[in-house]
Amino acid sequence: MSVIKFIKEAFLKDKTFHNKWREIFTEILSDEKIAEFGTWEQSLIAGSMTLEHLYQKLLDHATSERGEAHMLGLLKETLKKSNCLQIYGSVQSYQGHSYPYWVNINNGINPFYGRDKQISKLLRIYFKPTSGEIVTLCGLPGMGKTELVKQFLHNEQIKNKVPCIWIGTDSLPRFKQDLANVAESYLPNLTLDFNKGDPGSLLVTIAIHIGKSTNQKWILILDGCTADTVAPSILENLVDSKAMVILTCLDRNLYFIQRSHLIDVTELDEESALKFVKYYLKLETEASMRQLCQFVNNYPLALEKVTFYLKYKQIHYVSKDTIHDYIEECKSRSETLISIEFAQFSGSKYGKTIQETLATTIDRVQAQSNTADGKNGYSFKLLQIIAFLGPDHVDLKFLRQAFTCWELSFDDTVFQDSLNFLNALCLIKCEAEIGLQMNTTVQQVVRYLKPIDSQTLHNILIKLETKCESVSEIRHFLCIWEHAMKEKAICLKLIVMAPQISKRLDQCCMYSESLWFAQRTINNLCESESSQNSELLLEMKTNYGLALRRVGKGEEAIALFTEIINAHKPYDEPSDIPSDKPIEGILKIQQHLANSYYTIQKFDEALDLYEQVLVGKIKIYGENSREVNQCHSNIAGALIGIKRFYDAEVKLKGVLNWQKRNNMPEDALRVTHSLGYCYYKTKNYAQAKNQFEVVLRQPDDRLQANAAKRLITGYMLGRTLFHLNEKNLAVKTLEEIFQKQVNLIGADNQDTLDTKKKIDKYMKQNHGDNLTKFDKVNLEHDVDSLTFSERNSILEVPIKPLHAEEFPDGELSTQLRDADDLTLLKINYLEQKNHLKQKKRLINKRIHNLKLQYNEKKVKLMRKISQSKGK
Numbered sequence: 088m089s090v091i092k093f094i095k096e097a098f099l100k101d102k103t104f105h106n107k108w109r110e111i112f113t114e115i116l117s118d119e120k121i122a123e124f125g126t127w128e129q130s131l132i133a134g135s136m137t138l139e140h141l142y143q144k145l146l147d148h149a150t151s152e153r154g155e156a157h158m159l160g161l162l163k164e165t166l167k168k169s170n171c172l173q174i175y176g177s178v179q180s181y182q183g184h185s186y187p188y189w190v191n192i193n194n195g196i197n198p199f200y201g202r203d204k205q206i207s208k209l210l211r212i213y214f215k216p217t218s219g220e221i222v223t224l225c226g227l228p229g230m231g232k233t234e235l236v237k238q239f240l241h242n243e244q245i246k247n248k249v250p251c252i253w254i255g256t257d258s259l260p261r262f263k264q265d266l267a268n269v270a271e272s273y274l275p276n277l278t279l280d281f282n283k284g285d286p287g288s289l290l291v292t293i294a295i296h297i298g299k300s301t302n303q304k305w306i307l308i309l310d311g312c313t314a315d316t317v318a319p320s321i322l323e324n325l326v327d328s329k330a331m332v333i334l335t336c337l338d339r340n341l342y343f344i345q346r347s348h349l350i351d352v353t354e355l356d357e358e359s360a361l362k363f364v365k366y367y368l369k370l371e372t373e374a375s376m377r378q379l380c381q382f383v384n385n386y387p388l389a390l391e392k393v394t395f396y397l398k399y400k401q402i403h404y405v406s407k408d409t410i411h412d413y414i415e416e417c418k419s420r421s422e423t424l425i426s427i428e429f430a431q432f433s434g435s436k437y438g439k440t441i442q443e444t445l446a447t448t449i450d451r452v453q454a455q456s457n458t459a460d461g462k463n464g465y466s467f468k469l470l471q472i473i474a475f476l477g478p479d480h481v482d483l484k485f486l487r488q489a490f491t492c493w494e495l496s497f498d499d500t501v502f503q504d505s506l507n508f509l510n511a512l513c514l515i516k517c518e519a520e521i522g523l524q525m526n527t528t529v530q531q532v533v534r535y536l537k538p539i540d541s542q543t544l545h546n547i548l549i550k551l552e553t554k555c556e557s558v559s560e561i562r563h564f565l566c567i568w569e570h571a572m573k574e575k576a577i578c579l580k581l582i583v584m585a586p587q588i589s590k591r592l593d594q595c596c597m598y599s600e601s602l603w604f605a606q607r608t609i610n611n612l613c614e615s616e617s618s619q620n621s622e623l624l625l626e627m628k629t630n631y632g633l634a635l636r637r638v639g640k641g642e643e644a645i646a647l648f649t650e651i652i653n654a655h656k657p658y659d660e661p662s663d664i665p666s667d668k669p670i671e672g673i674l675k676i677q678q679h680l681a682n683s684y685y686t687i688q689k690f691d692e693a694l695d696l697y698e699q700v701l702v703g704k705i706k707i708y709g710e711n712s713r714e715v716n717q718c719h720s721n722i723a724g725a726l727i728g729i730k731r732f733y734d735a736e737v738k739l740k741g742v743l744n745w746q747k748r749n750n751m752p753e754d755a756l757r758v759t760h761s762l763g764y765c766y767y768k769t770k771n772y773a774q775a776k777n778q779f780e781v782v783l784r785q786p787d788d789r790l791q792a793n794a795a796k797r798l799i800t801g802y803m804l805g806r807t808l809f810h811l812n813e814k815n816l817a818v819k820t821l822e823e824i825f826q827k828q829v830n831l832i833g834a835d836n837q838d839t840l841d842t843k844k845k846i847d848k849y850m851k852q853n854h855g856d857n858l859t860k861f862d863k864v865n866l867e868h869d870v871d872s873l874t875f876s877e878r879n880s881i882l883e884v885p886i887k888p889l890h891a892e893e894f895p896d897g898e899l900s901t902q903l904r905d906a907d908d909l910t911l912l913k914i915n916y917l918e919q920k921n922h923l924k925q926k927k928r929l930i931n932k933r934i935h936n937l938k939l940q941y942n943e944k945k946v947k948l949m950r951k952i953s954q955s956k957g958k
Contacts, residue, residue: 090159091146097177098142105138108145110169115149115161160268201359202235205350209239212331212348213249218304219326225339226352232335235352236308239333250305252297254290257311262286269293287321294328305330312336322347351834561595565604572611582611585623589630598637605631625651625672632679641687648680674703681721690728697722716745720758731943736765756782760800767803772810779804798828802842809849821846 098104109124127144130136149158159178166175205224212220224232240251252269255261266289267281274296279289294307307330309317317334319342325332334342339349568588572578585608592601605627612624628651635644655673681696701718708714723738739762746755763778782800801824809817821842828839 091143091150094162094174094178095139095142095146097174099139101171101174104171104174107169107171108142111162111165111171112145112149114165115153115158116145117152120148120152160271163271202231202238202352205235205352206239206242208348208350209333210242210244213245213304213306218329218331220331221322221326221342221344221347222331222333222350223339223342223347224333224335224350224352225337228337230352232352233310236310236333236335240306240308245306249303250297250301251308252294252306253308253310255311256309256316257313259286259316262316263289266290266293273297286316287318290317291321291324291328294325294330298328298330301329307332309334312342314338314341317342319344561591561597561600565600572607578611582608582623586626586630589627593633598634602631602634602638605634625655629676629679632683636679636683636686641683644683645680645687648676648683651676652680671707674700674707677703678721681725685725685728688728690725694722694725694729697725711745713749713751716742723761729946730939731946732765732769732939733943736762739765756785757796760796760803763800763807764803767807770810772807775807776804776811779807798824798831799838801827802838802845806845814849814852818846818849821849 098108109128113121113124127136127141131138131141146158149162152158153161163175163178166172166178209222212222224235226232240246245251254265254269263281263286266286270277270279270281270289270293274293277293277296279292281289290309297305307325307328309332312334313336322332322342322344336342339351343349565588568581572581585604589601589605589608592598592604608627609624609631612627628647632644632647632651635641635647652673655676677696677700681693681700684690684693684696697718701715701722704712704714704718719738719742723735723742726732726735726738739758743755743758743762746758759778760782763775763782766772766775766778779800783797783804801820805817805820805824807817808814808820825839825842825846828836828842
């Protein structure tokens, strides 16, 4: 018999309880449910509700709000206090439920909530044959860690099938209270001092007793853990409880032990967020509106989608107080979003209520803006109100005043307020083929930009361009820019800023936006009748080609650069260039074309173009120039691509010597890394280690622009250390690099994933392989495949040919003196075995070198044949 059914029958047996239920459950249920007691009493009197139905409803609500364990503890306490001793004795002696530790949590569970991947991972961890699993759910406040655990517990494979305990650990008083409730309800014979005892030790004791009393893996949830409530040291002891321990916390590194699992809880994906919004809009109740308000608070990134659905859905049964509460919530989050929040209710039957609220807001803003200091602030508040009212309710003079104050203001605070408003107003996003989209509210405001003096608007846009720094701010600026370009009076003035904006987009790695911006600018230039834009058009086409290559459209970039060269190149071959006519611009485009060929791994074509660019740059800059030295670096990269490793090594050493002579440490460090990579590929691990350490010894501030490449150097150092048999140091180095990669480029980046795979592989070999296995790994090790970053960087992949070093055939270091000595026999056998392996490794290197020489001669022969056919 379930505990709820047992308690309900105990209530029905006590004939006096129908006069005491209100007193008992007033201390258990929430105020919202207590407010319904009067309605339930009227239903009892009218005969539309029975006592059995009433008791079932009370117990269901109490279990939903408190959880079964907490509810039982509160019920026993209130029954004893109210002198209901008969029922108290029955509840105290109850032992008949099958899953005594199941905490039934229904509140807030919805089937659409999402987190499918995380729930699947939790299920896989639970159904592992091992016990004592530790799982940490980490994430920012409000991301849904607790909801995720609830979802997991209500999965059909867990609910009513697995014993569970839920402990709140966000504060010490709650931690101790939940522990006491669990112990009183399910371990009454266990004597514990909850006033003086350490809650961590009490938790371990209770968990171990529960583990002994159940014959299956159970689940322990510690919700809201901090270092002050749950010490990390107790996790090792919880492993003995046979439980799957799930912790929710903010710090991802606080509870990391060897057997633990880490799950990051971030914002819901867009599809799940939309399902959440649609569900609560469909309910159309007061409670659903409150839940939606909380959701928008927790997930501000979903604001645009919530706004869209609220605009086009009729919201019913929502009181005036709820709207006011919602507005206050939004204001407390960010006052610059007021206009957007108001717009959510436009078109609903609450329009009049909103108008009244808005009028009150305007009066308050006016009252606060009587001083000179509030003048500009008042203008920007008007802009916020304009966004809600729309063009039909706004006097144009207000908008003119606002933009005038904006242009004349030199107050950073005022300007930032206005910029925040534009950020909230635009709500734009960049998609693959569509580009930037502007919502209808922004379009209405932009219509009013046109009557403003074009010079004023031009000055505003110039100030915006110089002040925008973050990715979101730059996107919003691009949106305003697009519509301002439709004004012919200022179009030509603004378009001269295009190269500067393209440069800013590249610096921020906003390659999709850079592609869109270059294409739009080219279209505007082609529509212009001015003949003075030819140089600007060429520059923007070049930027467009660079953006194509960076977003992975290498073939399209090649076609564009080829078209530009054919249209502008005045000479057929670099040798025909007159010394008095440098063509630096064309050489740059040829350089971009060669890089594009390299990106799609057409290394022969890239090499030919690099060599042509080298000839041209020698004529323009001379042999001893940085530009020519850079060409040699690029040629080395192409040589590596076609496996001419010896030629590539010679090139790189020459480049490195030139850079050191000319005191260019940044470039020298980059080539030093490449040379170390070359030594690594040829298995000269000692030299590779030296080269990588030279790079990493330099201060961080010298490589700020190349932070990701610095991580690649550390990654290669870790791999090198492993091959030098410094296994523990190798794993430690790779773990440090992995954490930095997660923070810098994200956990889903291909480089980060490569590092994680190497750590797992090395740890497995480090713990499980013996000497013979490790020798076999070294023997069979061939040239590793390139990582993602190495494949996309010309100078990150130089490889040197293998050198056929001779190993001395020296005599064995240990002589066999006593044939009956088993120890000496083993030593002799191992030395002979290692000696034969060295010979075999030498033979493999020689075969490898012969193959390389054959391939190089084959390539040269094929090139000579093709050149002879061309003549």
